[in-house]
Amino acid sequence: METRFKHSYCPNYFSLEDILATQERVLCKVEKSVHGLGCLDQSTENEDLVVGTTLQLPFWLAFPLSQTRVRVVSVELPKIYKEAFREVLTADASIVDLSKLGRYFYEFGSHLTKLNHRDSSAINTMLMNAFKDRLRVLIDWAQNLCTDISKVQRLDTLEKELYLEGFKARKELIAWLSEGSSKMCASEMVVNHKKRKRAVVDI
Amino acid sequence: MNSAETEFIAEKELVSIVPNFNYEVIYLISGDIGPFRAGLPVKVPIWLAMSLKRRQKCRIVPPRWMNVEDLEEVKKQELNERFFTKMPSEHYMVEAHLLLSVAADDIPRCEQIRTILKDIWDIRMSKLRSSVDQIIKTNAIHARLDHLTLMEINSIRPLLPHALDQLFRLQNGRGPSQASGSQAFTQ
Amino acid sequence: MDSSFGLDNEVALSDDETVTVQQVLETLENAWLNEKFSPELLPHQTDIVDCMFEQISGMEENLEKVDQSDIRVEIHRMELDRIRYVLSSFLRTRLEKIEEFCTHIIEEDSTRDPDERYLSPGEKKFAEEFQNNIEQHFERVALRHMPLNVQKYDRQLMKVEPNLKSYVFLRARSTAEGLMLEGMDDTDEPLTMVKDSQHMALYSGVASLVKNGTLQLI
Numbered sequence: 001m002e003t004r005f006k007h008s009y010c011p012n013y014f015s016l017e018d019i020l021a022t023q024e025r026v027l028c029k030v031e032k033s034v035h036g037l038g039c040l041d042q043s044t045e046n047e048d049l050v051v052g053t054t055l056q057l058p059f060w061l062a063f064p065l066s067q068t069r070v071r072v073v074s075v076e077l078p079k080i081y082k083e084a085f086r087e088v089l090t091a092d093a094s095i096v097d098l099s100k101l102g103r104y105f106y107e108f109g110s111h112l113t114k115l116n117h118r119d120s121s122a123i124n125t126m127l128m129n130a131f132k133d134r135l136r137v138l139i140d141w142a143q144n145l146c147t148d149i150s151k152v153q154r155l156d157t158l159e160k161e162l163y164l165e166g167f168k169a170r171k172e173l174i175a176w177l178s179e180g181s182s183k184m185c186a187s188e189m190v191v192n193h194k195k196r197k198r199a200v201v202d203i
Numbered sequence: 204m205n206s207a208e209t210e211f212i213a214e215k216e217l218v219s220i221v222p223n224f225n226y227e228v229i230y231l232i233s234g235d236i237g238p239f240r241a242g243l244p245v246k247v248p249i250w251l252a253m254s255l256k257r258r259q260k261c262r263i264v265p266p267r268w269m270n271v272e273d274l275e276e277v278k279k280q281e282l283n284e285r286f287f288t289k290m291p292s293e294h295y296m297v298e299a300h301l302l303l304s305v306a307a308d309d310i311p312r313c314e315q316i317r318t319i320l321k322d323i324w325d326i327r328m329s330k331l332r333s334s335v336d337q338i339i340k341t342n343a344i345h346a347r348l349d350h351l352t353l354m355e356i357n358s359i360r361p362l363l364p365h366a367l368d369q370l371f372r373l374q375n376g377r378g379p380s381q382a383s384g385s386q387a388f389t390q
Numbered sequence: 391m392d393s394s395f396g397l398d399n400e401v402a403l404s405d406d407e408t409v410t411v412q413q414v415l416e417t418l419e420n421a422w423l424n425e426k427f428s429p430e431l432l433p434h435q436t437d438i439v440d441c442m443f444e445q446i447s448g449m450e451e452n453l454e455k456v457d458q459s460d461i462r463v464e465i466h467r468m469e470l471d472r473i474r475y476v477l478s479s480f481l482r483t484r485l486e487k488i489e490e491f492c493t494h495i496i497e498e499d500s501t502r503d504p505d506e507r508y509l510s511p512g513e514k515k516f517a518e519e520f521q522n523n524i525e526q527h528f529e530r531v532a533l534r535h536m537p538l539n540v541q542k543y544d545r546q547l548m549k550v551e552p553n554l555k556s557y558v559f560l561r562a563r564s565t566a567e568g569l570m571l572e573g574m575d576d577t578d579e580p581l582t583m584v585k586d587s588q589h590m591a592l593y594s595g596v597a598s599l600v601k602n603g604t605l606q607l608i
Contacts, residue, residue, distance in 0.1 A: 005486040007429050008365035010372070010553040110373060128373045135339055135366050142362060143332070158369060166362035169205075173358055176206035177300075177324075204426065211475070229462055230399070231469050232445055234412050250472065251465060260461075338590075344573040345581060348559065348588040353608060356559050356588075364557035364590070371555055371573075371592070 009161060011107070017157060021104035022060040022111060028073040029054050059111060066115060075115055080105075083119070086126045093130035094137045098156040105156040106131060134159060142166030145174070209354050210301070213294035214250040218302065219264035221245075222255070249301055256305050263306040268292060269299060271312050274319040281326050287350040296324060296354050327355060335363055342370070401441055414441050415473065420606055422480040427559070427607035428600060429593055430552040431487045431495055434510035435480075442477060446470055488513060492521045493549035554594040560605045561588050571595035 011018035030053040038046040041055045057065070057073070065072040079085060080101045089096060098105045109127045113120040134155075141151060142163050155163060215233070221244050228237040236247050244264055247255070255261040268274065268291030280288050292298055299320050307313045331351070338346050348356065402408050421435045449470060453463055488495055488509070496517050499507050509517060525543045533541050555572065562583040569581040572592045583589060583605065599605040 005426070005483050005490075006361060007553060007556060008361070008368040010368070012550040013548045014550065106369075106373060124373070128370065131370060131373055132339055132342075135370070136336055139335065139362060139366070162362060162366055162369070165365060169361060170358075172205055176210075211472070224461070226461060229465060231466070232411050232415055232449070232473060233469060250468065254465075254468060344592065345571055346590045348590055351588060356608065360559075364559070367557045368553065368555065371557075375555075 009158065017104070017107065021107035022063075023058050024078075024102060024104060024108045025056040026059055026062050026078060026112075027054060027076040028057050028062050028065070029076070030073055031071045034072060059108070063111070063114070075117075077112065077117060077119060077123075078102075081109055081112055081119070081123050081126075083122070086122060089126055089130045093133040096130075097154040098134075098159070099153055101156075103157050106158050131159075135162075138163050139166065143170055145170055204357055204360065206354070206357065209357050210297050212353065213297035214253075214301065215248050216292070216294055216298060217246045218249050218252045218266060218298070219244045219246050220252050220255060220261040221264060222261045224260055249298065253301060253305050256309075263302060263309045265302065265306075265310045266292065266298065268295070269302070269310060269316060271315050271319065274316060274323070278319055278323050278326070281323055287327060287330060287348075289350045290352055293352055294354070295352060296320065328358065331355060331359065335359060338363070339366070339370070342374070401445075411441075411445055414438055414445075418442055418473075418480065419476055420603075422476050422483075424600055424607045425480055425483050428597070429554055429556040429558075430597070431484060431491065431508050432601060433506075433508045434484075434513060436510040439477065439481070439510075442473060446473060446477075484513065485516070487552070488517050489520060491550055491552050492517055492524070493545050494551045496521060497549070554592075554597065556593050557590055558593045558596070559588070559590050559608050560596060560600070561608050562586060562604065563606050564604055566599055566604050569595065569599075 009015075009017065011021075030049055030051055033051050034049040036047060037049040038044060040049055040057070041053050043055075044053070062073060062075050066075050102108055106127055109123055113124050117123075138155065138159055140146075141148075143166070145167060146152070152160065152163060221242060222239040223241050224239060225241055226237060226239040228235050233248065236251070237245060239245055252261065252263055256263055268277070273291065277288070277291060299316065303310060303313050303317060310316065334346070337343075399410055399412075400408050401411055401414065418435065418438050421432070421438065425432050449466060453466055456463055495509065496514075499509050499514070502508070507514070525545075528543050533543060562585050565585045566583040567580070569583065570578075571581060572595045574581075588608070593600075596605055600607060
């Protein structure tokens with residue numbers, strides 16, 4: 001039996017997923033020169049960051065720079081969140097390979113909506129609808145114990161986590177239905193330990 | 204919660220046994236049981252019934268609903284109704300599972316019972332699938348789940364509630380940004 | 391010896407309240423499920439837990455004295471194992487939450503009256519030690535090597551809070567009326583949860599009813 005307290009993903013200070021999601025890069029255009037920060041732009045030897053320069057910055061850096069009273073940079077929406085692509089996802093989200101678009105499609109996307117870009121609410125709607133459309137497929141996969149890697153690989157990180165949870169719970173339930181859990185299973189640690197021993201003997 | 208814990212909870216339900224020994228009342232913390240008179244039925248929790256049965260100290264009297272006729276009726280109703288019907292026991296699946304596993308010899312036509320139970324379970328699972336679809340599609344903030352048994356609720360846990368948590372987060376623009384933690388917004 | 395193993399069936403939880411041991415066990419089992427499924431730490435149940443531990447050790451002492459082939463011995467032992475499982479799962483779940491939301495829980499509890507605290511005295515001690523250890527660990531391993539302006543462990547910034555906007559399953563132990571859940575607006579009829587009905591809803595909207603026993607998480 002288990003006692004582990006489980007809850008769904010919710011970002012916090014120590015959440016690696018969130019750190020990685022905000023590590024995604026965005027294209028920025030410098031709106032106000034910054035003294036001494038030329039090092040951020042590797043294409044130039046300039047000491048200062050000058051107006052008009054375009055450069056890629058991780059979101060965690062670009063965001064505060066775009067929110068200052070006099071904007072230091074303006075952030076361009078990544079292609080996959082722009083209108084043309086939003087239409088693709090609205091048409092049929094379930095067939096899209098999200099993992100190719102970014103491992104943190106939803107999390108990064110919802111961070112982007114905080115830029116107060118005019119597309120923010122459209123992005124939000126798109127994220128929600130895409131998540132809902134794909135969720136039903138994902139639940140089916142988990143409930144039917146789908147192990148087709150090529151399908152599962154099309155999921156983004158958030159989806160993959162849900163799928164794995166669902167898959168594990170389903171597998172456990174089916175095992176119970178077919179034989180019952182009255183026999184307690186050895187914990188994974190013990191099993192692995194035995195395997196290791198065995199491996200040594202085999203050599 | 205996993206199946207083992209659901210089973211643990213269902214094992215508290217009472218079932219009749221016919222002991223082959225005599226003993227006075229036993230004062231358990233969860234309630235008194237007995238007295239035991241050889242040949243006379245007495246109610247005990249399932250966990251105890253199973254243990255006594257394994258040690259051949261009793262025969263188990265199947266619960267009143269655990270017979271082919273009654274279960275066929277339950278199945279017919281479940282097929283006819285659009286919504287979940289009330290099951291004869293809150294833990295019908297677990298009780299049947301446990302009792303059939305140790306006391307198949309005490310329960311007439313147990314193979315048939317197994318088959319009908321599996322049918323009922325499948326019908327209910329397919330209803331549950333469409334309910335889940337509906338909940339997601341309509342973005343329900345509340346759903347009534349009357350007559351779903353604990354094991355059935357468990358079959359959509361943690362996937363359904365966790366997925367809805369994420370949907371709620373996306374919907375309310377409460378992406379990571381407003382959560383207190385996110386490092387990206389602490390500068 | 392007498393067949394009840396010399397244990398009283400009635401126990402006094404406080405000066406003016408006498409309940410049966412059976413009721414204490416039921417309360418513990420309900421508290422266990424609530425704690426298991428609620429995203430946040432719930433009020434401690436020290437009275438119930440202590441009472442159950444006393445019952446268990448009393449019973450164990452008495453079992454030692456009896457002929458071990460007596461059929462009762464094994465039956466009682468099986469029951470004790472079941473109760474011990476619930477007790478330890480309950481306490482462990484609380485410890486897991488205390489570890490995860492340590493700073494948040496200590497902070498919240500410090501605003502409550504001593505009688506209303508969620509942490510038991512033992513848990514409070516554990517929480518404070520845990521918080522100190524974590525902070526010292528961060529300081530020794532990382533922070534002291536950092537530039538001066540980021541050497542401080544900032545509790546407010548780094549604290550982890552439970553997500554109360556989590557969906558839970560519940561059953562009404564008695565009827566709850568006039569419920570307004572998260573996401574409902576003025577045009578929605580307030581919700582009634584009839585006794586024994588089952589629901590799925592956001593925890594944040596029902597937390598107080600879970601704590602006062604109207605609703606049971608399942």
